[in-house]
Amino acid sequence: AQSVSQHNHHVILSEAASLELGCNYSYGGTVNLFWYVQYPGQHLQLLLKYFSGDPLVKGIKGFEAEFIKSKFSFNLRKPSVQWSDTAEYFCAVISPNNQGGKLIFGQGTELSVKP
Amino acid sequence: GAVVSQHPSRVICKSGTSVKIECRSLDFQATTMFWYRQFPKQSLMLMATSNEGSKATYEQGVEKDKFLINHASLTLSTLTVTSAHPEDSSFYICSVAGGTDTQYFGPGTRLTVL
Numbered sequence: 001a002q003s004v005s006q007h008n009h010h011v012i013l014s015e016a017a018s019l020e021l022g023c024n025y026s027y028g029g030t031v032n033l034f035w036y037v038q039y040p041g042q043h044l045q046l047l048l049k050y051f052s053g054d055p056l057v058k059g060i061k062g063f064e065a066e067f068i069k070s071k072f073s074f075n076l077r078k079p080s081v082q083w084s085d086t087a088e089y090f091c092a093v094i095s096p097n098n099q100g101g102k103l104i105f106g107q108g109t110e111l112s113v114k115p
Numbered sequence: 116g117a118v119v120s121q122h123p124s125r126v127i128c129k130s131g132t133s134v135k136i137e138c139r140s141l142d143f144q145a146t147t148m149f150w151y152r153q154f155p156k157q158s159l160m161l162m163a164t165s166n167e168g169s170k171a172t173y174e175q176g177v178e179k180d181k182f183l184i185n186h187a188s189l190t191l192s193t194l195t196v197t198s199a200h201p202e203d204s205s206f207y208i209c210s211v212a213g214g215t216d217t218q219y220f221g222p223g224t225r226l227t228v229l
Contacts, residue, residue: 032216044159044208044220046116051216090158094216101216102149105158 138209
């Protein structure tokens with residue numbers, strides 16, 4: 001079955017530190033990839049997505065992610081985090097065979113940024 | 116993107132009662148909506164796909180008679196948790212399917228069953 005794995009359950013960083021959150025998926029075919037963010041008390045928001053083309057995708061708030069097909073990975077990065085980036089981050093996948101556009105989510109990574 | 120609301124945001128009910136949660140697409144005609152369940156510190160698990168004017172499609176392991184979904188219009192889908200029990204306590208989130216596989220999420224409803 002398709003699955004999405006996020007390696008880090010909880011990441012704690014100081015402001016200005018660089019961030020990389022890992023995401024791996026199990027499906028071998030063509031996939032659409034997403035990163036969503038859930039700030040405390042708020043709803044899920046789309047950070048960025050990859051469908052095709054340039055494997056380095058830039059999203060909102062200075063985030064970017066790189067699709068590496070050979071590694072089945074879609075890691076999220078930010079060069080310098082801010083306290084306001086404290087949130088839960090979810091990687092998600094849709095494959096063309098995943099009928100109806102169903103999203104499969106990873107377990108989530110909680111990011112805590114210390115001021 | 117689409118703006119999605121849910122009502123109520125929090126609900127507490129007694130065991131054995133039924134609870135209805137509404138999901139509204141405020142500025143987008145939603146042919147398809149999704150219902151998720153999120154346990155504390157865990158990921159979102161898809162419960163069902165709701166299609167306007169037809170029966171919902173439930174994921175494996177989700178009891179369709181317990182979690183009744185109605186998608187009667189392009190702006191409203193409802194999830195009714197029937198005969199709720201404490202193990203049904205969770206965070207329920209809906210989303211609206213936008214174009215190109217993008218989903219827009221509601222703020223969620225926290226259900227606590229006593």
